[in-house]
Amino acid sequence: MGVDVIGMGWWGGREGQGGAAPLDPPPGGRPPGPLPLRAKVKGSKGQPLAGVQGAAPPGLSFPPLRPILIAFLLILAVAGRARALESPSEMLANPVLEKRAEAIGMQLRCVVCQNESIEQSNASLAKQFRGIIRRRVLDGWSNKRIIAWMVHRYGTFVLLRPPFDPMTWVLWGAPVIAVAAGGVSIWVFRRRGVPAPVPLSPEEHRALAELE
Amino acid sequence: MIPELGHFALALAVAIAAAQAVLPIIGARAGDARLMAAAPALALGQLIAMIVSFGCLIWSSVVSDFSVYDVAMNSASNEPLFYRITGVWGNHDGSILLWCLVLALCGGAVALFGRNLPSALRARVIGALGIVSAGFLLFTLTASNPFRRLWPPPVQGAAINPLLQDPGLAVHPPILYIGYVGFSIPFAFAVAALLEGRVDPMWGRWVRPWTLAAWCFLTCGIALGSWWAYYELGWGGYWFWDPVENASLLPWLTGTALLHCAIVVEKRDTLKVWAVLLAIATFSLSLCGTFMVRSGILNSVHSFAVDPTQGVFILTLLAITIGGSLALFAWRAPTLVATGVFAPISREAALVVNNVLLCAICAVVFTGTAYPLLAAVFHEQLSVGPPYFHLTVVPLLIPLFAAMSVGPVLPWKRARLAPALLRLWWAAAAAAAVGIAAEVGVRNAFAAGGFAGATWLILGAFAELAERTRLFRTSAAGFWSRLRAQPLGVWGAAIAHAGLGVTVAGIAGMALAQSTIVAVRPGQTIGFGGYQWTLLDERDVPGPDYIAHVADLRISRDGHPIAVVHPSVRTFPESHQSVTDTAIKTNLLRDLYIAMGGEQNGAVVLRLHVNTLAPFVWLGALVMAAGGALSLVDRRLRVGAPARRAAPDGAPA
């Protein structure tokens, strides 16, 4: 159970896990990589990739004995987000167009993140997509065309609102199916609730006749 | 020495739990009173052993015994005492031990407060809890032992994750776990009922307070997690439809359904099979939520691949617990005789509608969360994000909210809809007025609908009270005497329903929230959202193990200063992590919320939010839990009133 298993990078950790992010070229000479604008540290999930992330804790002279399973706290994995624009210069000057760009970005999944839209992610790839979307909006592309442009390159995987097709009939039908199932069981239950009178057995008929 | 004691106590707990799993159930089957009487003693013994064990782990952490692996990995001697303690459950092994401790607490609670239960039922309930305990304790002892030693011990520990250094977070896991694991008691009651082959109104009465207690904790736990995400993560939102959040929502939904269903079982002696199934489903979803989603089995392929024993062990345990109880259900439930008939318009029918809708929402959230996995089996990749959940859940919420206010004013057994609706006309009118006013005022259909719904829920919640007290139809004195005569349960239900209304109002308000991102230099003033934001200064402040980059920001309105706030970013050089420390200035009707970003050409990047009614989101949850707690108090006083005679000394709390 969990969509979060899909869409993590293959580098063994997650975007923004305190170290250099996979698609983030480090700025010159500032080890150990860019500090994210906002903390995106989500606990010690995943396995540290040698040399990149999760450097051995200070004072400990041993290598990690085994991959540490994450603490299973609710919050650790609450990957939440509002808007991730890293600087005001990213936004379009025209508020109407900016709002449109934001609406498009909120529909598209950041491919290197966990369940985040590109509008919410700190990943440099997401940042680039934000820029591209805004440029396309300025160029007068329609929302549909911009989204199609993304899907063409990265597949329907990027759609946070999955398309309605045979693969997702069950998904989109879920509310109807669930309510219908509830309705049917009520109906069945109600019918059962009033048991039909059992026809009398011959013995009972005889007994009844005797009584009369 | 102390860790060994803890380890030994843990092993002892396993042994006691094993006895607890076997003896009482055999006793109940054979009618052996001595074996049945052993149940509470065993449950209490297990509880004591677990308290000792957990206490030892806390002790090891407090004295910074770094020869204990989990202590070395998750605490440091220069941390404040508070975080040395809370660090114990800030990691995988420790939190599983806490989970087991809470389970032992549940067994102990049934042993202590369940004296009025028939001894066979109590033996079976405690036995069922023992089965679950035994499995997970065995797992803890063999595959996830928190007392593992590390030799040679390091000079200093690895410290708790900076993000976890937060009081809200420290209390969150215990509360959430009590909520999750608390549902093991209704589960055990369901298993016991199936073993016994009998569900009657008293069963509903006994299950209800336990369910209610667990539900209150789960409500608080979810709200606390959501609030923590809001103020600590600095993203300004409160719910993200993240799989982990959804996992906590699922048992809450079925638990809420169970809560209402148990009322019907108690009052009308019907829906019994359904109640049993809900009890099993709620705990099963809690288990899945805790272990599948959080244990990292799925999140991290590496951890599973490198250490498959843990994963396989846990999955086997889940399969035994969930599969076993459902198999028992399939085997025994058909023998539970369905009784009771009800009319399509009646309070019980409204509660059935409530159950159907809650379970439908649960099914939808589950489908949305699990669908990508299902697709993966067919070699397809897709994402299910917030837009899906909004589109599918909201249409189900509307009839649910509508029914929530109508249900309580309907009488039991047989009712007519028209008079009931007439009693609610004022709530409906007020809701419509609020909705229209909001739409005219803010031009946001979602917010307007939300405000209308909130009004309907809050007013509707008190409709039953108004009805019972003949509000406006009698003298003030008569009203007051009637008001005071109302049982707490009625108050509790009304308050809980109104609490949801408050949350809905908060959600509607958040739809109007504004945010912007600005780069400001010291001395510069920005106008945004009707406020003036002036950056007074920025400075670096060293902390114990971090350096905080702090901004001093003055917020004023129409020239009158409201507050000076200090958002900051803490950088932990040793772990290369940075944590935002958001600044929130609230007046309960809106939050001024500031998160600090990096620097841009000498200017500080700030994200400013004006979050309308944000506090209502969590306040509502607290009100809901308070309503639940109030009903709980009431039930203790009133227990034993109806039907089958219960022991005189009061219901479980």
Added chain:
Amino acid sequence: MDTIARRRLLMLAPLAVAGAGSVVFWELLARMQTGSYDPHLLKSMLVGKHLPAFSLPGQPPSAGFSNTEVNAGPLPALVNFFASWCIPCVEEMNELMHLKAQGVTIWGIAYKDKIDATAAFLMRRGDPYHRVARDADGRTAINFGLYGVPETYLIDRTGTVRLRYAGALTAAAILPELRKWGWT
């Protein structure tokens, strides 16, 4: 009798649902163990299509190249995105050198990298590439649907992309694929 049987069937439904769920779960876990399912991997939209149009400047001393040049060159070939700042790229360098020694044509594209950083990287790790181009702004990479570095694309004899390999490439993994698509 019939109704009881039907009830029994109905009561089995929850167990069946849970069973189906666990089958899905086990299936995925089993596939994860064998490596045939990796939740980290994203399907490539490029597989089965021709390369997107691009024309990139070269990393001196190499000349740049375009999609037409790749298609006109020896096929099947590999197009490899790399960067000097990426750790798995270092790991795969030996493998790439090994492939080069076997005569595999590899076109390198340096992703969002500085000229001298790339040069130093190739100097130290060796240069397995037929030619090295520079995708400084990462736009071409987006047209490929790239979501991380390194990534390697296999182009068959007809110029169709047949495979996208995400992560550090190994000769053992790619050689059978190359042979499958006509490499000798």
